[in-house]
Amino acid sequence: MFKKIGKFALVGSVGVSCFIAGTYYDNFKPFETETIKKLPGLPFFGTVSAATSFPPPPIESKANRVSQIMKYGFPGYDNIRSFDDYVLSYDHRTKVAHWVFEHLTSESVKRNETVDRAKCEFKPDESIHTYFRSNNSDYKGSGYDRGHMAAAGNHKRDQKHVEQTFYLTNMAPQVGRGFNRDSWNRLEKYVRKLTKAYVNVYCCTGPLFLPRKESDGKKYITYEVIGANNVAVPTHFYKVVVGETQDGKLEMEAYVMPNQVIDDNVPLSSFQVPPESIEKAAGLLFFDVARNKISKINGKKN
Amino acid sequence: MFKKIGKFALVGSVGVSCFIAGTYYDNFKPFETETIKKLPGLPFFGTVSAATSFPPPPIESKANRVSQIMKYGFPGYDNIRSFDDYVLSYDHRTKVAHWVFEHLTSESVKRNETVDRAKCEFKPDESIHTYFRSNNSDYKGSGYDRGHMAAAGNHKRDQKHVEQTFYLTNMAPQVGRGFNRDSWNRLEKYVRKLTKAYVNVYCCTGPLFLPRKESDGKKYITYEVIGANNVAVPTHFYKVVVGETQDGKLEMEAYVMPNQVIDDNVPLSSFQVPPESIEKAAGLLFFDVARNKISKINGKKN
Numbered sequence: 001m002f003k004k005i006g007k008f009a010l011v012g013s014v015g016v017s018c019f020i021a022g023t024y025y026d027n028f029k030p031f032e033t034e035t036i037k038k039l040p041g042l043p044f045f046g047t048v049s050a051a052t053s054f055p056p057p058p059i060e061s062k063a064n065r066v067s068q069i070m071k072y073g074f075p076g077y078d079n080i081r082s083f084d085d086y087v088l089s090y091d092h093r094t095k096v097a098h099w100v101f102e103h104l105t106s107e108s109v110k111r112n113e114t115v116d117r118a119k120c121e122f123k124p125d126e127s128i129h130t131y132f133r134s135n136n137s138d139y140k141g142s143g144y145d146r147g148h149m150a151a152a153g154n155h156k157r158d159q160k161h162v163e164q165t166f167y168l169t170n171m172a173p174q175v176g177r178g179f180n181r182d183s184w185n186r187l188e189k190y191v192r193k194l195t196k197a198y199v200n201v202y203c204c205t206g207p208l209f210l211p212r213k214e215s216d217g218k219k220y221i222t223y224e225v226i227g228a229n230n231v232a233v234p235t236h237f238y239k240v241v242v243g244e245t246q247d248g249k250l251e252m253e254a255y256v257m258p259n260q261v262i263d264d265n266v267p268l269s270s271f272q273v274p275p276e277s278i279e280k281a282a283g284l285l286f287f288d289v290a291r292n293k294i295s296k297i298n299g300k301k302n
Numbered sequence: 303m304f305k306k307i308g309k310f311a312l313v314g315s316v317g318v319s320c321f322i323a324g325t326y327y328d329n330f331k332p333f334e335t336e337t338i339k340k341l342p343g344l345p346f347f348g349t350v351s352a353a354t355s356f357p358p359p360p361i362e363s364k365a366n367r368v369s370q371i372m373k374y375g376f377p378g379y380d381n382i383r384s385f386d387d388y389v390l391s392y393d394h395r396t397k398v399a400h401w402v403f404e405h406l407t408s409e410s411v412k413r414n415e416t417v418d419r420a421k422c423e424f425k426p427d428e429s430i431h432t433y434f435r436s437n438n439s440d441y442k443g444s445g446y447d448r449g450h451m452a453a454a455g456n457h458k459r460d461q462k463h464v465e466q467t468f469y470l471t472n473m474a475p476q477v478g479r480g481f482n483r484d485s486w487n488r489l490e491k492y493v494r495k496l497t498k499a500y501v502n503v504y505c506c507t508g509p510l511f512l513p514r515k516e517s518d519g520k521k522y523i524t525y526e527v528i529g530a531n532n533v534a535v536p537t538h539f540y541k542v543v544v545g546e547t548q549d550g551k552l553e554m555e556a557y558v559m560p561n562q563v564i565d566d567n568v569p570l571s572s573f574q575v576p577p578e579s580i581e582k583a584a585g586l587l588f589f590d591v592a593r594n595k596i597s598k599i600n601g602k603k604n
Contacts, residue, residue: 076394078380092378092585093511131582209395211527219532222524225513230521230583280433281532283394 069103072202072242075284081127081169085161086150088169090125092132094232096172099206099284100149106195111156120162122146125169134168138227145181147174147237149205151188172207173226173233178261183268184237187255190268191241198243198251207234208256208281234259238278240286242294251296252287254278272298371405374504374544377586383429383471387463388452390471392427394434396534398474401508401586402451408497413458422464424448427471436470440529447483449476449539451507453490474509475528475535480563485570486539489557492570493543500545500553509536510558510583536561540580542588544596553598554589556580574600 066082074080076098079090085108089098124135139146149170155161164170174180194201209232211219224233239255254275255268275297279285287294294302368384376382378400381392387410391400426437441448451472457463466472476482496503511534513521526535541557556577557570577599581587589596596604 076380078378093583094585129587131578131587132585211532219527220524221527221534222522225521225523230513232523276433281395283396283434285431285433 069101069202071103072287073285073289075099075101075204075282075286075288079128081125083161083164083167084158085155085164086170088149090128090132090169092129094207094209095132095134095138095229096207096232096234097149097169098282099204100170102150102154102203102205104154104192104195104201104203105199108157109154109192109195112158115156115159115162117152117156117162119159120152120166122166122168122171125167128169132229134171134229134231135227136168138229138231139171139173140227142173142226142233143176144173144226144233145176146171147180147184151192153188154192154203172237173224173231173259174237175259175261179257179259182264183262183266184257186264187239187257187268187271191239194241194243199246200244202242202244202287204238204240204286206238206282206284207232208236208238208278210235210281238282240275240278242287242290250287250290250294252294252302253298254286274298371403371504373405374589375587375591377401377403377506377584377588377590381430383427385463385466385469385472386460387457387466388472390451392430392434392471394431396509396511397434397436397440397531398509398534398536399451399471400584401506402472404452404456404505404507406456406494406497406503406505407501410459411456411494411497414460417458417461417464419454419458419464421461422454422468424468424470424473427469430471434531436473436531436533437529438470440531440533441473441475442529444475444528445478446475446528446535447478448473449482449486453494455490456494456505474539475526475533475561476539477561477563481559481561484566485564485568486559488566489541489559489570489573493541496543496545501548502546504544504546504589506540506542506588508540508584508586509534510538510540510580512537512583540584542577542580544589544592552589552592552596554596554604555600556588576600 062082062084065084066087069085069087074089076089078098079092081088081090086100086102088100090096091098122136124133126133136146146168148165149172150165152162152165155165174184191201191203209221209223211221214220221235223235225231226233236256236258238257239253241253241255243251243253245251252275254273255271256273256278257271275286296302364384364386367386368389371387371389376391378391380400381394383390383392388402388404390402392398393400424438426435428435438448448470450467451474452467454464454467457467476486493503493505511523511525513523515521523537525537527533528535538558538560540559541555543555543557545553545555547553554577556575557573558575558580559573577588598604
């Protein structure tokens with residue numbers, strides 16, 4: 001699936017790409033493969049056996065839908081919230097999600113004509129304790145977009161589904177022009193298009209707070225917080241995507257993008273990273289129950 | 303219990319105190335009381351009915367001991383680990399605990415003559431996935447102490463108990479001289495002494511990562527990370543303590559200390575803060591099931 005976007009073609013060929021790559025590689029060092037060991041039995045719930053995983057099963061009750069979305073396990077277990085078409089884990093400290101999980105198919109991403117995004121409103125998630133809940137007022141005047149983790153464009157089959165993506169638990173402060181509205185959106189569209197190549201697409205999205213080496217030689221994590229609730233502005237965002245082929249093969253791609261203006265010409269492939277580097281920084285394990293079944297990671301044989 | 307340490311007596315009277323108070327009050331604003339609402343039914347496990355809470359029950363099986371320690375609820379539910387004499391919640395992202403919970407009595411804090419702290423060794427906690435586990439090598443050369451959250455001095459009744467406080471899951475990087483070995487130690491001793499005034503003392507300890515307003519007028523959270531595992535160096539540490547009197551009254555004290563050199567003459571009372579300010583910053587709820595029964599907070603009627 002990488003040939004489409006000219007993998008490696010432009011890496012380092014433009015200034016912004018160099019800067020992004022530099023920012024990234026200062027902080028992310030791929031692990032020695034021998035250190036990558038899996039703990040047995042984790043995660044222990046939320047995974048369902050689904051022998052008949054394709055053709056994609058009809059989307060029925062909310063309980064069934066959660067089982068479909070989370071088929072390959074929960075990345076972590078902190079403050080889980082299940083919506084009709086996505087599932088998330090919320091971080092009470094940063095006031096943004098740890099991870100947001102979606103299951104996409106060519107059917108599920110189709111837009112129903114009656115669905116109207118313009119009717120949607122950003123709204124606080126009242127299932128979160130007031131101490132930890134982000135509000136629209138936190139974002140006001142901050143200069144940041146309320147950026148979707150589960151993309152609105154993935155949930156246009158039903159007005160209720162798309163409206164639920166506007167809960168502030170599904171938002172994080174994102175740079176607007178040059179990121180949320182541009183390169184991040186490019187990545188979202190790319191993931192949506194993967195439903196043409198795969199029977200099932202599982203997408204996990206979230207924030208990162210990555211360290212930088214400063215002039216004193218020490219590493220620091222620095223991020224802005226906005227509003228009265230101190231909503232954290234992530235330094236980066238990740239997407240870890242698994243595609244399931246007709247014959248049951250699993251292929252993974254993992255992306256990290258800095259939360260800053262990115263040149264539209266930087267190819268998405270230049271943001272690919274070893275998934276382990278995201279796991280360690282985020283404190284999560286992605287698709288852990290299926291990792292030994294994944295045949296390709298970022299286009300290379302696993 | 304505050305009279306003993308001359309509450310308010312020295313606030314702002316020495317330079318370091320002013321600096322600390324300034325650092326603190328920039329970031330912590332007590333909530334409007336009307337916004338302090340409690341969600342019903344949280345936490346929903348870990349709390350046991352203990353009608354016969356005093357005289358303190360004998361310390362028996364590990365299961366019973368966990369029930370005693372966590373009698374007033376879990377502050378959060380992320381990666382819980384139970385040891386023989388304390389319980390903690392570990393943060394996979396920062397590689398330090400969210401919170402560490404102890405239950406102290408005049409009996410439990412007595413030192414058994416056979417117990418020897420010198421035999422204890424700092425050791426990685428192998429119950430944590432290698433991706434998220436801190437190691438001794440992370441601390442080496444960092445300039446920071448491996449600072450106990452559950453104080454070793456609280457668990458000297460049994461060699462095994464004190465040894466278990468040396469797991470690195472119970473450690474966080476602390477400034478050594480002037481903090482861990484001095485004012486933080488003063489606070490630990492003070493908490494231990496509370497067992498003379500109360501039948502039961504419950505102590506919750508953990509790290510904070512607090513924002514500061516920078517010269518651009520924006521708020522940032524900045525903290526160092528050390529070692530190959532990027533173990534986070536907290537900007538501050540908290541202790542929230544509840545004492546239970548002979549007649550069943552509950553009194554709470556809450557402290558926040560900056561992770562920096564503190565003048566030994568600054569009274570502990572100057573580090574008292576509204577517990578809500580810690581809860582919101584840490585993303586935790588302390589003693590939530592019992593908060594409406596607490597008769598005093600920081601020496602004032604609740």
